[in-house]
Amino acid sequence: MKKIPSLQVLHPWHGATYGADAPTQVNALIEIPQGSRTKYEIDKETGLLKLDRVIYSSFHYPVNYGFIPQTLGLDGDPLDILVLCSQSIQALCLVEATVIGNMQMIDNGEEDDKIIAIAANDPSVNHMREISDLPRHFFNELKNYFEQYKVLENKEVIIEDFQPRETAYKIIGDAIDLYRENFTH
DSSP, X not given: OOOOXXXXXXXXXXXXXXXXXXXXXXXXXXXXXXXXXXXXXXXTTTOOEEEEEEOSSSOOOSSEEEEOTTOOOTTSSOOEEEEEOSSOOOTTOEEXXXXXXXXXXXXXXXXXXXXXXXXXXXXXXXXOOSGGGSOHHHHHHHHHHHHHTTGGGTOOEEEEEEEEHHHHHHHHHHHHHHHHHHXXX
């Protein structure tokens, strides 16, 4: 019988990196494909993708949703990222993403920033460089989705502001530093 070589499986949060060109371009690990009603997230202990819940409302995620590896947000989770792409991106796919802004969100009283980025390898959207390049209606959709998707759970979400890429760069840098403080020796 042939012996199977031992393999080391890397944890998506800790094994992948935020990318060599961070904070302007980052690696995004997708957890939830655009159009999904299921809230998946990386299990912090095992690194497996787990079902957190099915969204209580009839809303569908308006954008691909994930996180930036080796970052730590103020909510104690990896820093969230919303990746615009002309296609729905498969969960656990690593995507090269160009950062264009941030959505400042308060979720049940906690800061929960959402970096806004563009899939770098999608010619339908990769010409966008600034948050102002996005259609005005897109902001209305994001704000409506995130303020409403938890209403049936009796939870409050407030979208405070959409911020430029320079603000997003600082948030990413701070999240990289916070990760290093908490996870490297």
